[in-house]
Amino acid sequence: MRVGRILLYGLVAAGVACAQATGTISGTVITKAGAGVPVPKAQVRAKNTDTGTPYGVQTSANGSYALAGLTAGNYDLSVESPPLFIPFQRKDVRVQAGETVRIDVSLDDLALNTLGDGGEQFVAINAEHPVPSGRTPKTRSGKPDLTGVWFPSTPIPVGGPPEPLPWAEAAARQRGENLGKDLPQSHCLPMGPSWSGFFTPYRFVQTPDLLVIIDENGDPARQIYLDGRAHPKEFNPAFMGHSVAHWEGDTLVVDSVGFNDRAWLSLLSYPQTEKMHIIERYRRPDLGHLELEMTLDDPGAFKKPWKVKRLSSLAPKSSELVEYVCTENNRDVQHLVGK
Numbered sequence: 001m002r003v004g005r006i007l008l009y010g011l012v013a014a015g016v017a018c019a020q021a022t023g024t025i026s027g028t029v030i031t032k033a034g035a036g037v038p039v040p041k042a043q044v045r046a047k048n049t050d051t052g053t054p055y056g057v058q059t060s061a062n063g064s065y066a067l068a069g070l071t072a073g074n075y076d077l078s079v080e081s082p083p084l085f086i087p088f089q090r091k092d093v094r095v096q097a098g099e100t101v102r103i104d105v106s107l108d109d110l111a112l113n114t115l116g117d118g119g120e121q122f123v124a125i126n127a128e129h130p131v132p133s134g135r136t137p138k139t140r141s142g143k144p145d146l147t148g149v150w151f152p153s154t155p156i157p158v159g160g161p162p163e164p165l166p167w168a169e170a171a172a173r174q175r176g177e178n179l180g181k182d183l184p185q186s187h188c189l190p191m192g193p194s195w196s197g198f199f200t201p202y203r204f205v206q207t208p209d210l211l212v213i214i215d216e217n218g219d220p221a222r223q224i225y226l227d228g229r230a231h232p233k234e235f236n237p238a239f240m241g242h243s244v245a246h247w248e249g250d251t252l253v254v255d256s257v258g259f260n261d262r263a264w265l266s267l268l269s270y271p272q273t274e275k276m277h278i279i280e281r282y283r284r285p286d287l288g289h290l291e292l293e294m295t296l297d298d299p300g301a302f303k304k305p306w307k308v309k310r311l312s313s314l315a316p317k318s319s320e321l322v323e324y325v326c327t328e329n330n331r332d333v334q335h336l337v338g339k
Contacts (some may be wrong), residue, residue, distance in 0.1 A: 188327050
């Protein structure tokens with residue numbers, strides 16, 4: 001028994017000594033806009049600039065984090081937040097053995113902390129929602145029924161970032177330098193399918209011959225034909241394009257062409273051309289989730305096709321989409337600034 005106690009005391013002493021020989025960086029990550037809402041699931045990383053040793057942790061539900069066990073030295077701290085926020089960096093953070101350095105982070109969002117349309121809303125978009133459990137509902141034909149109101153979710157790149165052609169890269173850079181002043185939605189123009197379900201809830205209405213997608217953001221409703229028709233031979237280029245679909249097992253494959261060149265793609269402000277071809281693959285693996293993989297193929301603006309994926313949660317049955325009319329009481333335009 002005495003030997004066991006000695007061993008236990010030794011282990012405790014060793015643990016205390018180790019803690020005293022290392023330091024900690026801790027704090028909270030919140031939005032800069034409004035009252036400062038906690039930002040969960042932000043990736044907090046610290047890199048020892050002397051040894052190159054990396055450390056990382058994810059913020060909790062209340063936005064707190066703690067990078068413990070850091071050897072004494074200088075660190076570069078970064079916060080790579082969920083999409084829609086601007087990454088944070090701080091260099092030359094000095095960590096002493098046995099001490100805790102507190103660094104609280106207030107994140108800027110891509111809407112530049114606009115009240116009512118910024119950080120608080122973006123946290124809500126990235127938040128997890130309770131969803132009902134159960135099997136995938138099926139139609140009379142035995143195919144998955146995608147009908148329902150779905151919470152918005154942020155698309156995530158698959159297989160690397162887009163590779164724009166030089167002119168498209170220059171256009172995106174110029175739009176960024178101009179603070180996105182000419183973003184179509186800021187002028188009450190549609191954003192197109194690549195933005196559908198990004199910021200606001202959206203509804204799927206599925207019939208045997210037609211799938212209708214209604215987005216609360218004010219874009220025109222999409223009509224996706226399930227009756228076997230082909231695309232027309234001639235198009236009047238449109239923001240939402242022309243969509244037909246077919247089933248591959250339990251996956252609905254939507255083929256869309258006929259786009260105009262006025263929409264912007266993703267938050268990186270990429271342009272598109274009338275050569276744009278979008279393939280969407282929808283799956284409903286269970287009652288409460290809707291999966292999307294979207295392939296964007298525009299040889300007029302990109303070197304090769306690129307993909308994003310998205311996972312949406314089913315909203316309660318009582319959920320309704322509200323009416324949104326962009327031109328009604330639009331106060332944004334007079335406040336838009338650029339270079």
